[in-house]
Amino acid sequence: MTFNLISFAVLLLIGFGFGQASERRHYRSIKKREEQLAGLAAIASKHPPVDRQYQQYLVCGNVVVASDYFKSFLASLVNILGGRVKSFESLLDRGRREALLRLKEQALQQQATAVFNVKYETVRVGGRVTTIEVLAYGTALVPQSN
Amino acid sequence: MHYENRNPPEGINTSDHSPVREFLRLSLSALVVLIAVGIFLNFSGSLLGGLLPFKAELWITERVDRIMQQAEQESPFADPVGQGSDSASVDPLEQYLQSMTDKVVAALELPEPIVITLHYRDDDVFNAYATLGGHVYLFKGLLKHLPNENALAMLMAHEYSHVGQRHPASSIGGGITMAAGSSLLLGAAAFENRFFSIASALASTRFSRSMETDADEAALAAVNSIYGHVNGADDLFELFTGIRDDNQLDFLDSFFSTHPLDDNRIQRIEEQAAANGWLATGAITPLPAQFLQWLN
Numbered sequence: 264m265t266f267n268l269i270s271f272a273v274l275l276l277i278g279f280g281f282g283q284a285s286e287r288r289h290y291r292s293i294k295k296r297e298e299q300l301a302g303l304a305a306i307a308s309k310h311p312p313v314d315r316q317y318q319q320y321l322v323c324g325n326v327v328v329a330s331d332y333f334k335s336f337l338a339s340l341v342n343i344l345g346g347r348v349k350s351f352e353s354l355l356d357r358g359r360r361e362a363l364l365r366l367k368e369q370a371l372q373q374q375a376t377a378v379f380n381v382k383y384e385t386v387r388v389g390g391r392v393t394t395i396e397v398l399a400y401g402t403a404l405v406p407q408s409n
Numbered sequence: 410m411h412y413e414n415r416n417p418p419e420g421i422n423t424s425d426h427s428p429v430r431e432f433l434r435l436s437l438s439a440l441v442v443l444i445a446v447g448i449f450l451n452f453s454g455s456l457l458g459g460l461l462p463f464k465a466e467l468w469i470t471e472r473v474d475r476i477m478q479q480a481e482q483e484s485p486f487a488d489p490v491g492q493g494s495d496s497a498s499v500d501p502l503e504q505y506l507q508s509m510t511d512k513v514v515a516a517l518e519l520p521e522p523i524v525i526t527l528h529y530r531d532d533d534v535f536n537a538y539a540t541l542g543g544h545v546y547l548f549k550g551l552l553k554h555l556p557n558e559n560a561l562a563m564l565m566a567h568e569y570s571h572v573g574q575r576h577p578a579s580s581i582g583g584g585i586t587m588a589a590g591s592s593l594l595l596g597a598a599a600f601e602n603r604f605f606s607i608a609s610a611l612a613s614t615r616f617s618r619s620m621e622t623d624a625d626e627a628a629l630a631a632v633n634s635i636y637g638h639v640n641g642a643d644d645l646f647e648l649f650t651g652i653r654d655d656n657q658l659d660f661l662d663s664f665f666s667t668h669p670l671d672d673n674r675i676q677r678i679e680e681q682a683a684a685n686g687w688l689a690t691g692a693i694t695p696l697p698a699q700f701l702q703w704l705n
Contacts, residue, residue, distance in 0.1 A: 279428065297416050304412035312412075333428070340435035343442065343594075349424040349431060356422045377412050 274332045282331030286353060293360050300367045305378040305401060312377075317404040320373055324366030324400075328358045330393040338393065351393065358397035359383055366399045375403035450590040451583040458582015459575045463522045463543070466578055470542030486544055490527040502703035503529060506547070509558070513565045516631035519573045535652055537564055539571040541578060553704050554648055558694040559632060559641025566628035567645075573627065576620045622677065629678055630685075638691030639682045646671040646678075 311317065330338070330351065337350040362383065370378045381401035388396050470486050477484035491499065491507040510527050519525070525543045533550040540546070545568045555561050571577060632642045650671040682689050697703075 283428070294416075301414060301416060304414050306412050306414075333432070337428070337432060337435060340439045343439050344435065347424065349426050350428065353423045359422075360417075 275336060276333075278332030278334065278336070282333055285331075286357070289357050289361070293357065293364065296364050297360065300364060300371070303367050303371055303375065303377065305363055305367055305370075305381045305399075307381050309380050311379045311402070311404055316407040318407055320370075320375070320403045320405065322366050322369045322373070322375070322378060322401060322403040323398060324362040324364065324369065325396065325398045326358055326361040326365060327388065327394060327396045328354055328361070329389065330354050330395075332392060335392050354393070354395065355385070355397075358385065358395050359399070362397040362399035366401060370401075370403040373403055373405055375405050378403050446590065446594065447587060450586045454586025455579040455583040457586070459579040461575075461578045461582070463575070466542045467524075470544060485540075486526075486528075486542070488528065489544075490529050500703070501699070505697060505700070505703070509561060509565060510569075512635055513562055513569055513631055516634040517566060517569055517573055517627060519569065523573055525569050525572060537568055539568040539577055541581065543572045545569060545572065549704050553701060554652070555696065556644050556648065557641050558696050559636060560644040560648065561696065562635055563628055563632050563642040563645045566631040567624045570624040570627035570631070571620065574620070574623055576624065580617065580620065622674075625674055625677065626681055629681055629687075633682070633685075633687045636691060636694065638688035639678065640689060640691045641693045643675045643678050646674045 311319075334350040334354065338348045341348045341350075363381070366378060366381070378401040381399060384398040384400075386396050388394050474484045474486040478487070490503045490510070506527060506529060510525060514525055523543060525545055528544060528546045529552075530546055530548045532548050534548040535550045535554070537547045537551050538545070545565075547564070547568075551564070552561070555564070629639055629642055633639050653671070679689065681687075
């Protein structure tokens with residue numbers, strides 16, 4: 264019993280410490296890259312501009328983000344009691360923003376000026392600790408030089 | 410047309426909350442809920458288990474025994490003391506244990522359908538326990554430490570009282586409802602089950618401890634009835650204390666232990682003896698001289 268309790272507490276502490284540190288680091292990176300890539304618009308609209316001819320490419324940004332033991336434990340308690348799973352909100356937020364950044368990076372490599380019809384897909388992968396995959400995909404518009 | 414992505418303001422898609430405060434709030438709430446559910450499930454399961462007729466317990470153990478034998482597996486209910494050999498070659502240890510059982514059963518005045526089937530296990534395990542169908546197990550590892558016959562009588566009377574008071578059926582009934590309830594409530598998720606096991610240990614300890622106390626009380630009355638005094642009965646718990654000290658059982662294990670603390674049990678024995686006017690002094694009956702040789 265004591266061993267169980269101690270191992271449980273240690274896993275929670277490791278999850279909390281490393282999880283929080285990793286999340287802060289990831290957010291710092293996300294904010295920095297969002298500013299760098301702010302010039303490239305990624306739009307949900309299905310109606311691209313018609314001012315000129317564009318080449319169109321499918322671009323994707325994909326990321327897999329794992330929760331930590333602490334966050335997963337909090338979420339499991341919410342499963343019992345009900346309410347908002349606050350501990351997973353930042354996980355999904357990071358996943359969506361990172362996936363969009365990767366999509367934009369891919370679009371920029373193709374000299375795109377905008378990405379239209381951007382959509383997200385989210386799935387849960389992995390086993391014990393919640394891990395999500397977020398896929399952002401859209402149509403990159405590359406102006407034709409003609 | 411001009412398109413742009415503005416950097417999203419922070420804190421809209423995520424909640425600004427203190428994870429530690431959230432953890433404390435959720436843990437305490439869930440612990441309270443789970444303990445309440447655990448107590449309810451354990452109580453109702455124990456109640457239902459205790460209503461099971463003793464004949465049903467016998468039917469279950471006989472059926473398990475038959476299935477195990479058909480599968481050529483070693484049945485836990487096989488090889489009871491005093492059976493399976495012809496009377497001329499019966500082991501002296503088994504003869505002695507059976508004669509003690511007869512004395513203790515008579516003193517306990519167990520109700521009619523209840524029968525005790527004693528099993529001696531030649532394992533160096535410091536344990537004795539009672540289970541369904543009146544099957545009681547005594548291990549060499551415990552018997553070899555017993556200081557006298559009075560302590561042996563107390564040990565046997567304690568285990569047989571569990572059977573007489575239908576504790577194994579109640580306990581298993583409680584365990585089954587707890588397991589079924591936790592599966593229904595929480596599914597097979599690892600996190601909740603670990604948490605639930607802690608909560609359910611807290612919820613069930615009380616019932617088990619009350620069973621142990623009841624068994625102690627009945628056992629002490631039986632010892633008094635056999636020897637005319639209760640001297641030597643507390644030697645059993647002093648033996649437990651000694652072994653526990655040697656093994657350095659820690660605070661948490663003591664807290665979660667289903668047995669009351671040994672000091673409390675000794676004190677309760679003394680109080681019960683005083684309240685009933687039973688003699689606390691009297692001649693201690695030694696174990697047979699060859700007892701240790703029989704064990705070895």
